[in-house]
Amino acid sequence: MTPRALTFEEARVLAAPAATATGVPVWLLLAIARNESEFKPWAQRTEGHLNDASHGLMQMLYATAHANGYTGIIGRWDVVAERGTGLYDPATNLMYGARFLSSLLARANxxxxxxxxxxxxGWGNAKKSMATVPTRFCEIWKPTxxxxxxxxxxxxxRIRIVQPGEWPNQRYVTAVMQYAREFRSRLASGSVEGAPVGGVVPGGSGGESQPTAAPSTDSSAAFVVNSGVVILIAALGVAAWLLKRGGGW
Known part of the structure; x- marks a missing residue:
């Protein structure tokens, strides 16, 4: 059985509590999850140089999750049941990913x-200013x-030459920020999976919501009025024809 990635709406619903609890913008949380795992809760990547692995939607290292308060098991994803345990439970993964991201936002002012x-x-690379001279940066370390x-x-x-004015991992940052702009726009407009969202629309920060306007009834009212006029005119026309035939005119 082929596992199914989450839809944008499913990911949004799961991310909202984590965003609210940590103050991280829900669109930013979703952007990182989309870039890290393509919304695949079972995603896993071995990080041999760290003696760890990246798990789930936010590709959380177990050590990073533990440092942010997680005390559970690594867990696994059940393909048949379409649910996970431990760090492969989407809501759990998003919560600890949001906690980590919240701490980074605080450190980055x-x-x-x-x-x-x-x-x-890692903070050691990001705390530095953007490069002022071409600098070598390792994008992927060997498992050994x-x-x-x-x-x-x-x-x-894989070594990349970081140009002046770039982050060491500029391609990653660019990809996440593109998703962030797209998701923030979709949430603000109430569009989910290309269709209008009913009920509430998540806001731009912390999963805040605001009510959407009810559909306008002006067009339906105008249709009823116009239909009544047409029927009245038709009835008068029939009456006139009958009177004419009967010699009333």
Whole structure:
């Protein structure tokens, strides 16, 4: 059985409590989840150089989740039941991902791009200013790379030259920010999966909601009035024809 990724609406509903609890904009939380896992709750990536792995929607390291208060098991995703345990439970994964992201936003004094960079590359890289001279940066370490004492030419699987004015992981930051703009616009307009959303529309920060306007009834009222006029005119026409035939005119 092929696992099914979450729809945008399913991910939004699951992310809303985590956004509300941590103050992280729901559109930003969704943007990172989309870029990290494509909304696939079962996503998993081995991080050999860290002796860990990235788990679930937000691709949380177990060590990072633990540092943010998680005390449960790593867990797993049940393909048949379409639900997970531990860090593969979407709501749990989003909550601890949001806690981590909230701490990064606080350290970055609200600088979203710096926090996004740190989510992927670590605070040690993101706390630096953007490059002022071309700088080498390892985008992917080899599975055999040690946790400490790594040598770039020996242990890096993909080296990128960071140009002045870029974040070390600029491609990651750019991708997340593109999703963030798209999702913020969709949520603000009430459009989910390309269709209007009824009830409440999530706001731009912390999952706040505001009521949507009720559909207008002006067009239906105008149709009823116009239909009545047409029927009246038709009835008068029939009456006139009958009177004419009967010699009344």
């Amino acid at each position: 609200g600088d979203i791009e710096r926090a996004v960079s740190a989510y992927n590359a 790379a040690p946790a400490t004492g790594r040598v770039m030419d020996r242990d890096c699987a």
